[in-house]
Amino acid sequence: MATTPYHHGNLRDALVEAAVEVVREGGPEALSLRELARRVGVSHAAAYRHFADREALVDVVAERALEAMVAQVHRRLDRVDEPDPVTTARRRLVELGAGYVEFALTETGLFRLLFTAYPDPPEGKGDGDDAGEDPYNLLNRALDELVAVGFIGPELRAGAEVTCWSAVHGFAVLNVEGPLRGLSADERDATLTALLLGIDRAFGAGGSWPPLAPVALTTS
Amino acid sequence: MATTPYHHGNLRDALVEAAVEVVREGGPEALSLRELARRVGVSHAAAYRHFADREALVDVVAERALEAMVAQVHRRLDRVDEPDPVTTARRRLVELGAGYVEFALTETGLFRLLFTAYPDPPEGKGDGDDAGEDPYNLLNRALDELVAVGFIGPELRAGAEVTCWSAVHGFAVLNVEGPLRGLSADERDATLTALLLGIDRAFGAGGSWPPLAPVALTTS
DNA sequence: ACCGAGATGTGACCGCTGTCAACATCGATT
DNA sequence: AATCGATGTTGACAGCGGTCACATCTCGGT
Structure with missing residues (x-):
């Protein structure tokens, strides 16, 4: 039994793990079922017992990527510590964007895969259970908070998520x-700071608010 | 000689034409040298007499796509007719963005190909000859104009191109x-209008300017 | 008018990929 | 202990990009 057991044990997990690794290094286009099987030490067709097709595996990796992204965004969000509630809310929006970009630059492969198979979050607005563990929900909550503290006029709230997401994603x-x-x-x-403070200005155009500090990414 | 002449005549042009058509319909991933050759009625290896590899053909299609995009943006830009020079400049920036998005939605395939092989425009800032026939240059000129008419404060000019491009591209x-x-x-x-007017607000935050009209896309 | 050279197109081949079907092996349930 | 469903293997197929030796045509120089 020590020598190459016929059954792998937990092939599925092993494949997912290997897939994540491959995508981290080479992006979505490097993800090949056959090379994955090779890497895990199994025949090329074995993967089809666990995934309908390549696409299905990509979806699983996408979930992992989304989790990693949320984690990275949270890491930045949690560091925000401002006395003023308005400044806190503004800073949180800035850090949300910075975390998004930071993830994109740090985990290039995962980020790129994410947007070849993004799990349509705006559609599933109804499920309030795990809501919040999704960049889109984080963004909406940050914007609602900015309205609540009076930074964003209610008339500017509509479509604000799309504006923010577009700018940062672009x-x-x-x-x-x-x-x-x-x-x-x-x-x-510098350019990211200009962009994020630009968004801040676009929303807080009504009043006269104190300036926000610049942003710096940790691209490692 | 009426029956299948050995030499095609102008295979290269025919291939490019077919490639553009294929990409328009199915996007970059539908572009296959072999299917192209089939479509033109020639053996698959013939294409390699005119293009080093698939990538070279993609580049040619990308040039075509870029031209088409510039044309579409110009079409919208030229329609701007405002009495006030400031409003003109502001409107031009809005229409620039709208044209960009309109092209993306109208010519999905070409747009997607464009950004799998974009010919790095920000690098070639030195060549002043055909400058202007490039969305990036159009954008910069529109922003300079906004500074010239006093809408954008000079201190906000730095990085403004990237902000605009990011938002619209995203x-x-x-x-x-x-x-x-x-x-x-x-x-x-509605959301595009919110985004474009948001950018307008971000730049003109200093003064009190008249509101801008909303935007409507012709997606046909 | 010819003839050779260079340009252009062909077919066979390689290795890679995803996907399927037939077969082998194993673990758990009866 | 026999069996059955889950899991893994082998072998095949078609399609892809790419390269090669070879066939064919066109055109310019003599």
């Missing part, structure tokens, strides 16, 4: 796989 | 291949 995409990928860390921090 | 991506692809035309118009 920045991430352009920097990860787009024409902005050559930017230095300093240039990135 | 919106396009999320709507074309991302989680926002289910949006109705009305929802899209």
Whole structure:
């Protein structure tokens, strides 16, 4: 039994683990069922006992990626510590965006996979159970908070999620796989700060609020 | 010689034409050298006389796509007709973004291909010859104009291109291949208007400017 | 008018991929 | 102990990008 047991034991988990690793290193296009099987030490068709097709495996990796992203965003969100509630809410929105971008730049492969098979979050707005563990929900709650503390006028709330998400996502995409990928860390921090403070200005245009501190990414 | 001449005549052009058509219908992943050759009625290896590899063909299609995009943006830009120079400049920035998104939604396949092989425009800032026929240059000129007419304070100019591009590109991506692809035309118009006017607010936060009219896309 | 050279197209081949069907093996249940 | 369903294997197929030797055509120089 010591020599190559016929049954792997927990092939499914092993495949997922290997898949995550492969995608982290080479992005979605590096994900090959056959190479995965090779890596795990199993025949090339064995994976089909656990995944209907390649797509199904991609979906599982996407879930993992989403979790990792939420974790990274939370890490940044939790560091926010401001005396003023308005500044707190504003800062949280900024850090939310910065965490999103940070994940995109740190875990390029996972991020790229995420948006070749994103699990349509805006549709499932009804399930209030695990709501919150999803960047989209985090964003909406941050915006609601900004309305609650009086920073965002209620008339500007509609569509604000899409505006924020678009800006931050666009920045991430352009920097990860787009024409902005050559930017230095300093240039990135500067332009990202301009973008995030721009959003802040767009929402708080009504009143006269104190300026926000710049942002710096930890791209490691 | 009427029956299948050995030499095609202008295979290269025919291949490019077919490639553009295929990408328009099925996106970049539908672009296969072999199917192209089949469609043009030639053996699959013939294409390699005209293109080093698949990538080279993709690049040519990308150029075409970029031209088409610039044309569409121009079409919208040229319609702007406002008495006030400040309103003109503001409106032009809005229409620039709307045109970008409109192209993304109209020519989904070409747009998606464009960003799997984007010809790094920010790098080639030196060539002043054909400058202007590139969305990035159009954007920069629109922003400079906004500074010139006094809408954007000079201290906000740095990084403004990236902010605008990110927001609009993110919106396009999320709507074309991302989680926002289910949006109705009305929802899209509304959220895009919110986004574009948000950018307008972010830049003109200093003064008290008249409101801008909403935006509507022609997705046909 | 010819003839050779360079350009262009062909078919066979390689290795890679995802996917399926037939077969082998194992563990748990009866 | 026999059996059955879950799991893994082998072998095949089609499609892909890419390369090669070879066939065919076109055109310019003599």
